[in-house]
Amino acid sequence: MKINTLNKILSLKKENKPFVIIRDLNTNIDFFYNENNSTEEKNFDENFKIICIDALKKDKSSLINYNNKEYFLHVYNSPVRLIIIGAVHIASSLIKIARILRYEVILIDPRESFLNSQEFSNIKTISKWPDEALKKIPIDNRTAIITLSHDPKLDEPALIEALRSKAFYIGALGSKKTHKKRIERLLSLGLNEKIINKICAPIGLPIGSISTEEISISIIAQITQKLRE
Amino acid sequence: MNRKEDQNILSKAQEILLKGSEVALATVISTWGSSPRPVGSCMIIKKNGEFHGSVSGGCIEAEVIENAIRTIEDKKPRRLDFGVSNDKAWEVGLACGGKISVFIENLE
Structure with a gap:
């Protein structure tokens, strides 16, 4: 994980709003999803957004396959x-x-x-x-x-x-x-x-x-x- | 997800990096059956073996630490699978009978 990703996780957490990091573990490229800030990743379309919303709702991180690529969705929910x-x-x-x-x-x-x-x-x-x-x-x-x-x-x-x-x-x-x-x-x-x-x-x-x-x-x-x- | 706990671990990692030390991150990326820590749980490891956080109930931590030190040394991420079907089941298998996948990488 790049230090930029780590810094971004910590700063987003301070805001106390839910978000998901979408991690391509093979290339070490991470991008973020949260309610108001959609990502620039080209692979990220409406369906991907639905997957992220669902992961947040279920409060469940997981490995997924999308467009023949594997991603790790790491969910950071707001506290109960x-x-x-x-x-x-x-x-x-x-x-x-x-x-x-x-x-x-x-x-x-x-x-x-x-x-x-x-x-x-x-x-x-x-x-x-x-x-x-x-x-x-x-x-x-x-x-x-x-x-x-x-x-x-x-x-x-x-x-x-x-x-x-x-x-x-x-x-x-x-x-x-x-x-x-x-x-x-x-x-x-x-x-x-x-x-x-x-x-x-x-x-x-x-x-x-x-x-x-x-x-x-x-x-x-x-x-x-x-x-x- | 145990957000605040993981946050503390990540803050700790940031602190270590700022001090100029190397640190690896181990994250549970997938589990099957019963497993003590949910997907997303993480642990950070320093080159001297010092660690914070956990990825299981203690069953696989030693193996993860050993591999994390290797990752710090050779700069290569690793994916470790643990469970009853694993060759190392006798040594580090999960007593609960579950399976777990851990991704280990450098923080750089």
Whole structure:
């Protein structure tokens, strides 16, 4: 690999936008694909572009054959973004695990005193009403949104906003009973059942979690499952 | 893809190059069956054998390092295939039964 390629990878990564390097390993010639910047490589046509878009979507690097030439497509996706509503106790263990997975975490809670807890001192926090805050964050198909506050006043406007978005995962903490009531309220607000069903609730994979740490593991496991499905 | 982890490895490679040392890059370019690290995982190796990152669960690293040092010396890229069908399966085969292809090249 030429040092120019290495430098370009590092500078593109700083921008935090997804891209693919298309590498001809036999000639050591590399070119790049990203959303706004198509490449000058003559072999790169519409079909090749579709292959790159698909690789980004699947988050999968691979060797491909194109026009009788072999290329290695190396996918550099943006990190998974995890938006948490509710700076409550469980958020802190969830954030710890999310950090191991290198997620970009954003914590939203209008109660500033909750956000000021030491445990949330080194992540991005937004002290606004969740729906208002969510409207200002670009939510793409690598974003997961979860509500933890237990308070319908905070959780539900966030869920409604989340259901309108491209988020790949939407989860809501609360028992089956709580969720049943939540569904009734969302239905009465005019949302249809099919859309409401996109909410994972009770949140997390059913592994019999009891402690907040165990519940956090079950939530992250479910997010991983949705991300990779 | 473990983007930030690989970024750290590549930043490290840039650092080494800026210091004037030679460094090789090994990248998993293809896998079949179960394999511990996904395609795209990489590792950098210095001439003295010092390395950062990983391309497997530890099963093939030694072989990759040895070949990377050769690549630094003869400036020739290499492609290594590991797996049960490999001649070297007894030495460096993947315990998980998978197969893996690693591309080794100089950063120049």
